[in-house]
Amino acid sequence: MMDQLGITALRPGPSGNENAPNHANYDESLANPIPNIPDPLTMNDGRKVTSANVWWAQRMPELVEAFSKYVFGRVPDSTPKVTWTVTAADHEMIGFTPVIAKDIVGDVDNSFYPAINVRIHMTLVTPSNAKGPVPVLMMFGRAGFPAPHEPSGEEFDQINAAWKALLVRQDPLLKEVFAQHPAWQPVKATPFQFPQLNEDGDPPNTWQLAAAGWGFVLFDPASVQADDGAGLTRGIIGLVNKGQPRKPEDWGALRAWAWGAGRGLDYLETDPAVDAKHVGIEGVSRFGKAALVTMAFDQRFAMVLVGSSGKGGATLLRRNFGEAVESLTGGEYYWMAGNFMKYGASQAAFGSMSPGDIPADSNELIALCAPRLTFISYGNPEKGDARWLDHEGSFMATVDAGRVFTLLGAKGLDVEGGYRTAKMPPVNEGHLGGQLAWRQHDGGHTDAPNMKWFLKWTDRFIGNAPPQ
Ligand code: GCU
Numbered sequence: 001m002m003d004q005l006g007i008t009a010l011r012p013g014p015s016g017n018e019n020a021p022n023h024a025n026y027d028e029s030l031a032n033p034i035p036n037i038p039d040p041l042t043m044n045d046g047r048k049v050t051s052a053n054v055w056w057a058q059r060m061p062e063l064v065e066a067f068s069k070y071v072f073g074r075v076p077d078s079t080p081k082v083t084w085t086v087t088a089a090d091h092e093m094i095g096f097t098p099v100i101a102k103d104i105v106g107d108v109d110n111s112f113y114p115a116i117n118v119r120i121h122m123t124l125v126t127p128s129n130a131k132g133p134v135p136v137l138m139m140f141g142r143a144g145f146p147a148p149h150e151p152s153g154e155e156f157d158q159i160n161a162a163w164k165a166l167l168v169r170q171d172p173l174l175k176e177v178f179a180q181h182p183a184w185q186p187v188k189a190t191p192f193q194f195p196q197l198n199e200d201g202d203p204p205n206t207w208q209l210a211a212a213g214w215g216f217v218l219f220d221p222a223s224v225q226a227d228d229g230a231g232l233t234r235g236i237i238g239l240v241n242k243g244q245p246r247k248p249e250d251w252g253a254l255r256a257w258a259w260g261a262g263r264g265l266d267y268l269e270t271d272p273a274v275d276a277k278h279v280g281i282e283g284v285s286r287f288g289k290a291a292l293v294t295m296a297f298d299q300r301f302a303m304v305l306v307g308s309s310g311k312g313g314a315t316l317l318r319r320n321f322g323e324a325v326e327s328l329t330g331g332e333y334y335w336m337a338g339n340f341m342k343y344g345a346s347q348a349a350f351g352s353m354s355p356g357d358i359p360a361d362s363n364e365l366i367a368l369c370a371p372r373l374t375f376i377s378y379g380n381p382e383k384g385d386a387r388w389l390d391h392e393g394s395f396m397a398t399v400d401a402g403r404v405f406t407l408l409g410a411k412g413l414d415v416e417g418g419y420r421t422a423k424m425p426p427v428n429e430g431h432l433g434g435q436l437a438w439r440q441h442d443g444g445h446t447d448a449p450n451m452k453w454f455l456k457w458t459d460r461f462i463g464n465a466p467p468q
Contacts, residue, residue, distance in 0.1 A: 001338040004248055006349030010341065013327035016388050024322045026387055031321040034356040037397075037419070040367040040404050052408050063368055064297065066360040072293055073251035073337030075259050076240050080109040082120065084267040091128065092147040095195070095207035098128045099215075100273070101145050106263055108236065116239040121223040122264050125206070126215035126273040127467070135278035135464055136215040136268060137305070138261055139205070140287035143220040146206055150189050160185045198451070199383075199443035205451045212455045212466045215274060217264060221290060224260030225253045229334040236260065248338040254312065255337075257287070258294035265300055278302045278462050280373070284447050286335065288377075289313035296368035302462070303373035305454050307447030310389035312336065314376050316362050317343075318355050319393035322386070325355040362394075363419070366401035366436070371410030373461055374401075375437040377450040380427050384444030391440060395424040398438050410435035432457045 002008070014024035025031065040063065041049040049059045068074045089102045106120035121143045126134055151159060163186050168175045178184075195204050202208065209216045221227070225235035233243050236256050251259070261281055269276040280303035283291035288309030295304035306314055311323040312335060328336055329344025342353045366374060376398045379385030396419040402412015411434025415422035425431065430439030430453060437457055441449035459465070 001246065001248070001333070001341060005338065005342055005345070007341060007345045007347070009347035010330055010344045011326045011346045013324050013330045013344075016323070016386070018387075024324060024388060025320050026322065028321070028392065031319055031390075031393070033320050034318040035420075037316055037318055037361045037363055037400065038359070040364040040401065041407065049407070055404065055407060060368065063360060063364050067296070067365065067368075068255075069249055069337070070339050070359050071337060072255045073246075073339070074249050075251055075255060075297075079236070079240060079259065080112070082106040082108050082263045082266070084270075088145075090145050090149050092125070092145065092149050094125065094147060094210040095203055097207075097210035099125050099210055100128045101125045101147075103143070103145060104267060106260075106267065108239065110239055113239055113242045115243060116234055118236050118239055119223060120260050120263060121220045122267075123218040124215065124268070124271065124274070125210070125217070127210055127213060129467065130213065130215075130273070133273060133275035134213060134215045135280070135302075135458070135462060136217060136274050137209055137280045137282050137303075138217040138219050138264060138268075140219055140221050140257065140261075140281075140283035140290055143218045143223070146218070156185070156187060156189065159187050163187055198448035199446060200441070200449040202449070202452060205448055208451050208455060212459065213464060214455070217268070219261060219264055221253075221257040221260065221287065225256035227253060227286070232334055246338050250338060252334055252336040252338075252340075254286075254290050254293045254335045255297070257290040258297055261290075261294045262298045262300070265298070269300075276300075278464070280304060280458070282307065282447070284308055285310070285445065286332075288447075289335070292365060292369070295372065295374065296365050299372075301372070303375070303458055304369060305375045305377060305447055305450070307377045307450075308379060308385055308389055308445055309376075309394070313394075314362055314366060314397055315390040315393035316397050317358050318361055319390055319396075320355075321390040321393055322388035323390065325358070361397070363397040363400035366397055367404035369436075370401065370404040371408035371435055373435050373437075373458055374405075375439070375450070375454050375457065377447045377454070378440045379443045379445055379447075379449070380440065383442065386445070392424055395422075395438060396420070398436065402434070402436050405434065405436045412436045413438055435461065 086102045102124045108118035123143045268274045281291045281294045282305040284307035288307040289312045292306045326344045329341045378391045381387045399422045400419040405412040413431040427442045443449040
């Protein structure tokens with residue numbers, strides 16, 4: 001990619017270790033080397049965007065183009081068809097809520113390049129006592145049955161009889177051992193286990209969702225695209241490129257994960273248990289970035305919970321605080337478009353470029369979610385949600401994006417002043433009054449302590465009432 005772009009050297013990213021001599025900047029007075037951020041409400045030719053019509057017809061497409069070409073890469077004009085199959089359905093308990101869990105596989109048509117196989121994997125869980133279709137939160141992470149339903153007592157007896165017979169066939173002396181311990185059974189039901197509580201002592205996210213009358217999807221991003229650079233010639237990106245390396249404008253992993261989530265939503269639109277008008281997307285850290293990218297580019301998602309996303313997510317690319325653009329153009333270049341590497345180049349055919357040259361910034365990425373429900377979540381640096389993530393820069397971007405929510409008839413953060421002067425609220429004091437929300441909880445690198453706030457906030461806007 002560096003050859004394709006004519007880059008001979010990249011500026012190294014700072015160290016995440018705060019004691020290292022080359023550690024990242026954590027001095028707020030040095031954090032805004034580029035004082036002005038791009039304005040979501042000014043067109044490329046300088047005209048101001050003053051109506052919703054101009055936003056939808058002209059400005060939004062401009063931003064989609066800028067983020068596609070220079071930042072996250074383009075989804076190819078035609079992507080292969082995905083055929084969804086429910087491979088198994090299980091009746092399970094999520095906490096105290098009976099649910100139906102469906103394991104679902106999306107086979108991506110690879111007839112044009114059979115050497116690469118892509119099978120998208122997700123698990124859809126919906127309350128079985130629901131009166132109608134339910135809102136669903138799609139979450140980036142491991143897919144699979146969350147709480148497999150176990151065999152009955154009689155079935156266990158049958159399994160154990162077969163198991164013992166098999167063991168005796170393997171070692172006839174075991175017959176005597178089993179005879180001496182007639183009540184002992186090799187296979188037992190799993191004993192009741194208390195759930196692992198969230199950092200704030202609440203039940204797990206999945207329990208809260210099910211109890212609130214929501215469904216959820218466990219969506220495996222790695223089944224779409226690997227989380228490493230070597231994987232770029234495989235996965236969906238490699239399949240579409242027939243195993244060849246990317247071109248500078250091709251999509252990176254974040255856009256590929258987002259595309260996969262969109263295909264997952266295609267399936268959800270066909271499932272009668274799901275209220276497809278109210279499907280949200282969630283992720284933490286790199287998957288917080290992926291959740292924001294999903295929401296920004298696919299207007300069908302109704303809500304997003306962006307957990308601790310940092311650079312490439314909610315925080316300003318132009319900020320110099322914690323993780324830098326150079327961190328992304330170096331180690332994690334594969335999350336982004338190849339073109340994005342230019343902004344970390346110190347020596348290249350085009351000279352050098354820096355974050356100030358990026359034609360768009362995260363305030364505009366958040367703005368692309370407007371006027372839909374957008375919750376920017378962080379934890380507490382003191383509890384491990386590292387300063388590396390730049391909470392302040394994310395707050396600034398969120399404040400500024402609010403202007404687009406207002407233009408479209410929704411509400412941004414309720415703050416005094418613009419992004420340069422608005423004061424970030426303390427931990428545990430959220431701005432949850434509008435369709436664009438901000439809350440920093442007092443836990444670590446997770447969004448779990450914000451889940452109950454997210455659910456209450458969303459339910460209010462979509463008119464969902466938890467079952468009695
Ligand atoms: C690193 C990386 C971040 C990323 C995080 C994660 O800290 O620099 O960009 O969000 O890992 O996903 O865990």
